[in-house]
Amino acid sequence: MTDVIVPQVSGGEYAHAHEEHGPSGLIKWITTTDHKVIGLSYMVTSIVLFYIAGLLALGIRVQLTTPHGTFISFQQYNELFTMHGSLMLYLFAGPFAFGGLANYVVPLQVGAPDMAFPRLNALSYWLYLGGSIMMLLGFVVAGGAANFGWVAYAPLSTATYTPGAGQDLWIMSLVLTGFSAIFTGVNLVATIFYLRAPGMTMFRMPIFTWNMLVTGILILIAFPVLTAALIMLFADRHFGTQIYAVTGCHAVTGAPDPHACGSAVLWQNLFWFFGHPEVYILALPYFGIVTEILPVFSRKPVFGYKGMVFATMSIAALSTGVWAHHMFTTGTVLLPFFSLMSLLIAVPTGIKFFNWVGTMWGGQLVYTTPMLMSIGFLFAFLMGGVTGVMLAAPPIDFFVHTTYFVVAHFHQVLFGSAVFAGFAGFYYWYPKMFGRMLNDRLGKLHFWLLFVGFWVTFMPQYIVGLRGMPRRVASYPTTLGWQSWNIASTIGAFTIAVSFLVMLVNVWVSWRYPIPAGDNPWDAHTLEWFTTSPPPHHNYSHLPTIRSERPTWDYNHPDAPNIRHGRGQGGPGHPNGHGPFGGGNGAGPPHAGDGAAGAAQEVPAT
Amino acid sequence: MTAPHPRGGRSRPRWLAVVVAAGGGLLLAGCQLPTFGAYKAVTAQGQDSLKLWQGFFIAGAAVFVVVFALITWAVFRYRRRSDAIPRQTQYHTLLEIFYTTVPVVFVLILFGFTFVTENNVDALPAPSLSVAVTGFQWGWQFQYTTKHVTVIGVELQDPVMVLPQNETVRISLRSHDVIHGFYVPAFDFSRYAQPGITNKFTVDLHTLGTYRGQCTQYCGLFHSLMRFRVEVVTPAQFAAWVSKHKSSGPQTSISTAGKGALSNSTSYTTLTAATGGTGS
16 A cells, blocks of 8 residues: 555645535535535546446347347347447536536636535536436336437438337427526536635636636537537428428439439538537546546646646647538538547647656656546556547548447547546545545556456457448347457457446445545645535535645645756746746745735635 | 758658658558558459558557557656656657658558548449349349349358459449348448439449458348359350340349348349340
8 A cells, every 4th residue: 555645634624624504414415505515526426427337338239249140139239339339428527527517526626615616516416316306217208218320310300210209208308308408517617707816816726626627618519519419400300490400302203303402421521520529528527537647646737837828728629620520421511621620639639648647757656546547548448548539530431330339439539538538537436425435446446447448349340340340230240250359349248237236335334344545535636625524514614825827736835846947948027927936946945925914814704 | 750850951862761661662562562451352452452551560560560569668667766756858849740741641641541542442434234222121132233233142151252353343332221232352342232222333344253242331130141253254254144144034132132132041042144125
C-alpha cells in the first residue's frame, strides 16, 4: 500500500457540517435541489443503466460466438444491439458525465454553493429518470423494444417498416432525456459563467470545469436538433406527415408525385448534426477527468494549461462541421470538405495527448486506481484515435463503413472515454462524495481485468471488420474464418463483465468496512478538495485565496517550487497569472504577502 | 513524427521534402506492400483505395508507436522515487508550437493523398456496361437494362451479379424501401442504396472469380441474410450468359418479389431472367 498518500488536513477545520432542516428520507430525496444529491442520483441511475446495457452486450457476444447462433432470435438480436447502443450512449455515457460527475464537481470546483438553477437541475434529473424508464419499458410491450438501431435511420424508423410501441417509447424517451440534457447544459454554462468564487477567473478554472463549459455549449448546439428531428419522426409515424417517410411516394413507386415524398437523407443530416457533436459531448468531460487526475498523481501542474483550453475549444468548433463523415457512402455529401474537417480534429486531440504526456514527464507518478484508469484511457484513446484518422479518408471509409472495423473504432474511443476515464473519475471523486476510500487492491484488480478484457474484446473486431464482417448481423457464414475472432471478442467481453463485478465488491467493501478518506486523500490541487468529504450543505463555509488554478495545492504547499516555464518562454511573469506569482520570477511562498492570517477568505454563509 | 526539431528555416523544408518523398514512395510501392488486413482489391478503383489504406496504415502505425513509446517511457521512467516535489513545469512554448504544427502538416499531407484517391475512385467514365441495382427488404435486383436481363434474389437464395472482365462497368444503386448498403469486400468499396436517390459508381474488374457481397446498412429483420455474389467472367462467357437468360423465364417485377417474398421464399427461384423491358 505504498501508493496511498497520507491524508492531508486542509480546510476541514473550518468547514463544519451545516445543520439541515426540513424533510428526511425519501421525501428529502424527491424534493431535493442540492446539486450533490442530484449528481449522485444521476450517477447511480446511469451506472445501473450501464450494467443493464453491459448485460445486453453480453447477449450480443454470446449470439456471435457461433456463426448461426441460436441463443436469441433475429428479432431479439436487433432489439439487443439497439438498446445496448441507446442505453450506453444516450443514458449512460452522457448523463454519467454531465448529469452526474459535472453536476457534483463543477459547483465545488468553482466555489459555488449550488448550480445556478437548482430546481431546473432537479427537473433535469426527473426527466432523465422518467425517460430512462420509458425506454426500458419497451422490453415489456407487445412487439418488443426499439429495433431500428441507436441511429434510427429513416425510413426504416417510420411506421411502415418498424411499427410498434417500443419504437414510440424510444422516441419519446429521447425527447424527455434530450430536454433533460438541454436543461443541464443551461445550468452548467450559467453556473460556470456567473457563480465562480472571488479570485476564480476563467483561466484559473480547472480543466474539467473548462471542458464542462464547452460541453454545455455543445449540448445547446446539438440536442435541440435531435429533439426536433425526433418530434418530426414521431409526426411521420402518427400524424401522416412525409418528412422522412417514402411510403407510396415516387421514390419507390415511380409515380409522378414529387410533393408527397420524404427525404431519407434528411434524417441522417439532422441526426449526425446532433450525433457528431454528441461524440464530443461524450468525450470532452472524460478528457477533463483525465486532465484532473494526471497532474494530481504526477504531483505537477497540468502541462500546457492554455493549450489544453484552446484545444478543447477547437475540438468543439470542428465537431460541428464533421457530421457528414458518417455519410460518406450516401453519395450525397461533399467528401473533401468533411474529410479535411475530420482529419483536422486530430490536431487538437494530438495537442491534448502531448500535454498529457508532458504532464507526466518529469513527475513523481503514483499509481493509484484513478491514475491507472487514466493511463488505460490514454492507450485506449490512442488506438481509437489512430483508426479514427483512417476513417476520415473517404476511400478507406468506403470499405470499412458499417463493418466491425467501425464498431471497434468507436468502442475504443467511447469505451476508452466513458469507461476508463469515467471510472477513473469515479475512483478519484468517490472519497470526496462519501468520505471513505475504495480499496486500492480491488481497484487495481478491476483495472487490470478491464484493461486486458478491453484489448481482447475490440482488437479482433478490427480484423473481422477488415475481413468484411458487417455490423448488426445476428448470423454469419461459417467459411470466412470469422468465428475464432468472435470467440476471442466474447471472452474479452466476459472479462470486462467480471471486472465490473469486482467494482461492485469494492463498493460493498467500502460500505461495510469504511476507511475514512479525510478531506484531501490524494493531495489534490483543485478547490473541491478544500472542503470536507462529503461536502456540507452548500459546500463551503470558507474558501482559500484563489490565485492560481491550484488553490488547494497552494494552500497545502506554501513552500513548494513555483510554476516554471521550460525553454522558450523567457521574461517576466505570464500575463494571465496562471501561477501564484507569475512565471519563474522567484517570489516568496504563497502566503507571505497575503496579509490575511490563515489565508482563508471569508465568504458569506449561505 | 521522429523528425528533427525544426530549429531554423533551412532544415524545415528539407524535412518536409523527406516526408513527402517517403509518403509518395509508399504509395507508389503500394502494390508490393502487404494489405494490412484489407482485401486485395479485384477492381482498379479498389486498388487505389487499398494503396491509400496502406499509406494510412503505415502513417497511423508510426504515430501509434511514437505516442505509445512516449506514454510508456513516462509511465516507467517517472514512477515515484521520493517524496520530493518535482519541478513544476507548466509551459514550454517552443515545444507546444512544435507539436501543434507537425500534426497540421501531417494531416495536410494525408488529406492530399486522400483527395487524389477519392477523385479516382469516384470518377464516372463512359461505361461499356450498366447495371441497375435495387435493394429491397431483404434481397437484391440486378437489371441489365440494355441486355434485357433481370436477376432477383431473396434471403437464403443469394442472387448472382455476373460481370465481364476488363470492362468499365457502371453500377447505379437505388432502394425500393429502406436504406441498404451495397458492399463487396473484394472491391474494397461500398455504397448506400437509398430510396429517392440514385448512386452511381464505376468498377473496372480485372480478376476472374466469384466474390461475396452483403448489405451493410442495417435494414430490418433479415438484414443479416441479405447477401449476394458477384461473378467476374470473360467477355465471351458473359455474352453467352446474357443470351441464355435473355430468352427464358417470365418477367419478374420487384413489386411482387419485395413484400410477398418472405412467405414463400423457398419456392422462389434464385435466378430469374426476364425478356423485354422490365419497367421502372
